[in-house]
Ligand code: HEM
């Protein structure tokens with residue numbers, strides 16, 4: 001009986017460490033990195049071992065970055081409905097445990113990248129970690145409503161990391177992938193912030209709907225979906241991708257604009273929530289289209 005209770009506790013603690021890595025967000029982060037790896041090879045497939053090692057390394061560092069963010073923000077998380085059940089605010093893990101976990105996980109990830117991939121990818125991934133865990137979380141998030149626009153640069157890095165892992169360099173095509181996620185981040189986040197405004201206000205965070213109100217935020221979402229639409233045409237314009245990608249990018253882009261337009265005209269929390277969910281489907285589908293298009297025979 002005692003052993004059973006111990007096992008249950010250990011299982012819960014393992015789960016708490018897992019939750020600390022924000023696994024759902026990082027699934028899409030790693031997905032974008034993997035697509036970057038495949039797009040970096042002009043023909044054929046990338047080396048399987050490199051893909052495996054780079055995926056493991058990037059996933060570990062991304063998980064460590066999320067854990068570090070949870071550690072730094074535990075008192076803010078305790079004040080928000082959405083985040084107060086996270087492992088640190090609810091006392092499932094201690095600060096020391098989270099720190100050791102993030103350090104070991106991140107250290108292992110960087111080691112794998114250095115030894116089994118290449119030093120460039122290791123350094124770029126380290127810079128991404130610092131960009132999110134320090135520059136965004138500590139410096140920007142509590143200070144400016146442009147926090148996620150600037151901080152979005154680290155979230156936009158995954159395809160660049162994947163590209164560097166396989167090719168050993170950062171090409172202009174990789175920067176186009178960066179630009180896509182960079183332009184996607186504001187509508188992605190502000191859609192959520194719109195229906196979580198009270199949460200952010202309670203936590204004292206200067207998110208755009210808190211500082212500039214709902215209407216200005218919705219206008220900003222609309223503006224960025226237009227910018228995103230333009231940016232997603234660039235892979236076709238530069239002949240990096242073909243007609244199938246273009247068709248998918250236009251269809252998805254128009255749908256995103258439709259959401260943003262409706263959100264601007266007739267706001268409801270339910271619509272903001274649907275727009276946020278769509279932003280995630282959008283990025284998955286757009287990157288999948290880049291991959292499929294890359295391997296089409298024409
Ligand atoms: C500075 C940039 C970003 C900010 C501030 C941001 C913010 C957020 C927030 C607050 C959530 C809700 C998370 C939760 O409730 O646990 C979320 C969810 C999500 N984000 Fe982002 N995000 C950013 C960038 C990204 C990037 C670059 C990706 C992927 C490429 C991404 C993918 C996701 C996914 C997949 C979810 C849904 C998670 C779930 O279903 O629980 N985000 N984001």
Ligand SMILES: CC(C)=CCC/C(C)=C/CC/C(C)=C/COP(=O)(O)OP(=O)(O)O
Nearest residue numbers: 022025061062065069125128129132154155
């Ligand atoms: C090394 C590497 C590839 C790292 C990538 C990690 C990265 C840049 C993630 C950005 C996405 C993310 C978890 C945003 C959460 O925002 P938030 O922290 O404001 O959300 P919260 O309120 O839910 O904590």
